Amino acid sequence: MEPVKLGVIGCGVIGSSHLRTAVNSPFIDLVAAADLIEGNRRRVAEQFQPKKVYSDSSELLDDEEIEAVVLAFPTQYRTQVALEAFSKGKHVLIEKPVAINANQVREMITARGKLVAGCCSSRNRFYKSAQVATEFIRKGGLGDLRVVRCRAIVAAGEQPTTPRPEWRLVKALNGGGILVNWGCYDLDYLLGITGWMLKPETVFAQTWTVPPSFASHIAPKSDAETYYLATVRCQGGVILSMERGEFMTAQSESDWQIIGSKGSLKLRMTDSNPQSIIHDDITTEQGVVSKPLWDSTDTSILTHIVDPLVDFVAAIREQRQPLTSLEQSLVLQEITDAIYKSATQGVAVEIN
Numbered sequence: 001m002e003p004v005k006l007g008v009i010g011c012g013v014i015g016s017s018h019l020r021t022a023v024n025s026p027f028i029d030l031v032a033a034a035d036l037i038e039g040n041r042r043r044v045a046e047q048f049q050p051k052k053v054y055s056d057s058s059e060l061l062d063d064e065e066i067e068a069v070v071l072a073f074p075t076q077y078r079t080q081v082a083l084e085a086f087s088k089g090k091h092v093l094i095e096k097p098v099a100i101n102a103n104q105v106r107e108m109i110t111a112r113g114k115l116v117a118g119c120c121s122s123r124n125r126f127y128k129s130a131q132v133a134t135e136f137i138r139k140g141g142l143g144d145l146r147v148v149r150c151r152a153i154v155a156a157g158e159q160p161t162t163p164r165p166e167w168r169l170v171k172a173l174n175g176g177g178i179l180v181n182w183g184c185y186d187l188d189y190l191l192g193i194t195g196w197m198l199k200p201e202t203v204f205a206q207t208w209t210v211p212p213s214f215a216s217h218i219a220p221k222s223d224a225e226t227y228y229l230a231t232v233r234c235q236g237g238v239i240l241s242m243e244r245g246e247f248m249t250a251q252s253e254s255d256w257q258i259i260g261s262k263g264s265l266k267l268r269m270t271d272s273n274p275q276s277i278i279h280d281d282i283t284t285e286q287g288v289v290s291k292p293l294w295d296s297t298d299t300s301i302l303t304h305i306v307d308p309l310v311d312f313v314a315a316i317r318e319q320r321q322p323l324t325s326l327e328q329s330l331v332l333q334e335i336t337d338a339i340y341k342s343a344t345q346g347v348a349v350e351i352n
Helices: 013-024 038-047 057-061 075-087 102-112 120-126 128-138 178-193 212-217 308-318 326-345
Strands: 004-009 028-034 052-054 068-071 091-094 117-119 145-155 200-208 227-234 239-248 253-260 263-269 274-283 287-295
Touching (some): 004 057, 004 308, 013 028, 013 038, 028 057, 038 052, 052 057, 057 075, 068 308, 075 091, 075 102, 117 326, 120 128, 128 178, 128 253, 128 263, 128 274, 128 287, 145 178, 178 227, 178 239, 178 253, 178 326, 200 326, 227 326
Parallel strands (some): 004 028, 004 068, 068 091, 145 239
Antiparallel strands (some): 145 253
């Protein structure tokens, strides 16, 4: 495959991860990087040695050598830069969350045309465990789906001694808190392994900000949620149950489960990927019989084959959309918007 000529806009922690992938991939030719912060530009020039370094996104987008770009900077600015990139014929990979709201995603879909574009919320679906679960569900191993559940609670730790990122829990910069920081991964994973067959109709949700005892654990002026709970009723009566919290006043806990009419899957999750998958099979005579479907000791195939950037450049050459396209990102964003609206209004919200 001919290497894709790439530019990376935003060279912080996540942007540097993309740059590292780019310089280590035979399928990527790292042409340029851009960042507003001079220190980031110096570090990137020394560490990754792109051919060019720009101080402005527009300068990079004007570079005719570049075919595709990665947008790895705060959510508030991504849509504007994505639209500019599309207007200049660049393929676009967007960090998660994809946008501030669903209308921005619709704008990007309209502007994309025949170009390739997607979102990095797909990260956890590149693991072997996700592929095993996806194939098992696709073949009807669970029958008709009934409940798809994620519960991930992280207890507050010791008071931090280093500054917390200012953007992470500021609505104006990030679009929200833990729901957009982690919930987009959760939604992408669960909707993806179930084949995007869940069609959300109604959402009822509540969000909470950090408990007063842990206010010092986050950056000053943070106004976004650190805990959310949502019930999403999907077409056909399937329930998607989502709960995630950080800086919690409860012990850490993780419970991921897909329940169908013929059995269920229990995913022993970490924040990166499942360590094992248990299949609760059923028979009329014996009831529920639990047995392992997959665990991390299975080394027959690498557990993490590619990542969103490698998939993105392959999609460009194969003339397809990435694992999570803008259309699928729109579904995630519509659910996210409905969760925030329901939590604010205290009522169930319909998704059209």
